[in-house]
Amino acid sequence: MRKMENKVLPLTCLDLANFDLLQSAVSLKQACMDCGFFYVINHDISEELKEEVFEQSKKFFDLPLEDKMKALRNETHRGYSPALEQNQIHGDYNKESFFMGTEGLKDDPLKAKPFYRPNIWPDSDVLPGWRMTMENYHQELLRVCKAIARILALALDLDADYFNTSEMLENPIAYMRLLHYEGGMSDSSRGIYGCGAHTDHGMMTLLATDGVMGLQICKDKDMKPQKWEYVPSIDGAYIVNLGDVLERWSNGLFKSTMHRVLANGQDRYSANSILLESKSRLSNRMSSYMPVRKQSSQISSDHMFSVSHPAIQRIPQGNESISGK
Numbered sequence: 001m002r003k004m005e006n007k008v009l010p011l012t013c014l015d016l017a018n019f020d021l022l023q024s025a026v027s028l029k030q031a032c033m034d035c036g037f038f039y040v041i042n043h044d045i046s047e048e049l050k051e052e053v054f055e056q057s058k059k060f061f062d063l064p065l066e067d068k069m070k071a072l073r074n075e076t077h078r079g080y081s082p083a084l085e086q087n088q089i090h091g092d093y094n095k096e097s098f099f100m101g102t103e104g105l106k107d108d109p110l111k112a113k114p115f116y117r118p119n120i121w122p123d124s125d126v127l128p129g130w131r132m133t134m135e136n137y138h139q140e141l142l143r144v145c146k147a148i149a150r151i152l153a154l155a156l157d158l159d160a161d162y163f164n165t166s167e168m169l170e171n172p173i174a175y176m177r178l179l180h181y182e183g184g185m186s187d188s189s190r191g192i193y194g195c196g197a198h199t200d201h202g203m204m205t206l207l208a209t210d211g212v213m214g215l216q217i218c219k220d221k222d223m224k225p226q227k228w229e230y231v232p233s234i235d236g237a238y239i240v241n242l243g244d245v246l247e248r249w250s251n252g253l254f255k256s257t258m259h260r261v262l263a264n265g266q267d268r269y270s271a272n273s274i275l276l277e278s279k280s281r282l283s284n285r286m287s288s289y290m291p292v293r294k295q296s297s298q299i300s301s302d303h304m305f306s307v308s309h310p311a312i313q314r315i316p317q318g319n320e321s322i323s324g325k
């Protein structure tokens with residue numbers, strides 16, 4: 001088995017209590033261009049709620065498999081996904097998960113769309129209060145995502161509320177996932193990981209873990225040999241990473257960085273929320289988004305085509321200042 005590298009990566013910390021949004025945007029821009037991973041603090045999600053989520057999550061995963069299978073994941077990607085069902089680049093090892101998404105409100109035409117269908121829940125007699133805790137937490141994560149989106153918009157030289165419109169984040173497609181990695185050891189030589197190397201597909205992901213180390217990122221996937229660095233969890237902070245949607249919109253300026261989870265023999269629990277926005281999924285991308293020329297090698301070759309958001313036609317590069325609006 002290959003020796004695991006223990007290097008820990010220092011990351012930018014975005015403080016949502018900082019009133020100087022432009023100052024936040026400047027340091028966030030640098031973090032987004034560097035690796036797209038950062039921490040967020042002063043988000044106002046209570047520790048009690050987060051602890052309750054992890055407790056309830058553990059209760060669910062501790063249920064007998066036959067009970068968990070009653071909430072089996074359906075075609076709209078909601079519900080329970082047993083271990084070894086999800087294969088990414090290499091097989092994920094002993095990872096089980098539970099998915100929930102945003103639901104359309106009563107009489108909302110969006111309700112008919114697959115991304116807004118009803119969730120699947122464990123039996124409330126078996127896990128009382130479970131649904132309410134998760135719905136509450138999901139709303140809180142969305143609130144934080146929207147606050148981060150304002151600063152990301154400023155970092156892209158757009159209006160702070162650019163993403164917070166009814167077409168975009170006011171009706172977001174947002175999934176929350178509870179994850180449980182059950183013991184086991186990763187073995188790179190056999191391609192066995194807690195979670196194989198991947199980038200996230202959405203706009204951004206917010207992640208909380210139970211503190212057991214495992215998440216690693218690879219800033220340069222073309223470097224040989226690849227260098228993987230640990231991203232530890234920090235008390236009171238969430239880990240945020242940008243996904244492929246934002247990398248495309250920004251013409252590759254902002255990074256959706258490859259990451260994976262190593263299993264180190266211990267059980268590990270995490271919860272993440274992946275935020276998409278509604279328009280890119282519900283309408284034809286090519287008619288909504290203007291195709292632009294690729295910017296040198298900034299866009300990875302596995303992207304079929306490059307689309308940038310119409311408003312993001314020219315993003316200040318490197319040291320150029322952000323004007324704010």
Ligand SMILES: O=C(O)CCC(=O)C(=O)O
Nearest residue numbers: 179195200209215261270
């Ligand atoms: O569990 C983790 O720490 C991260 C999992 C992850 O990257 C994902 O689910 O996309």
Ligand SMILES: [Fe+2]
Nearest residue numbers: 198199200259
């Ligand atoms: Fe991920």
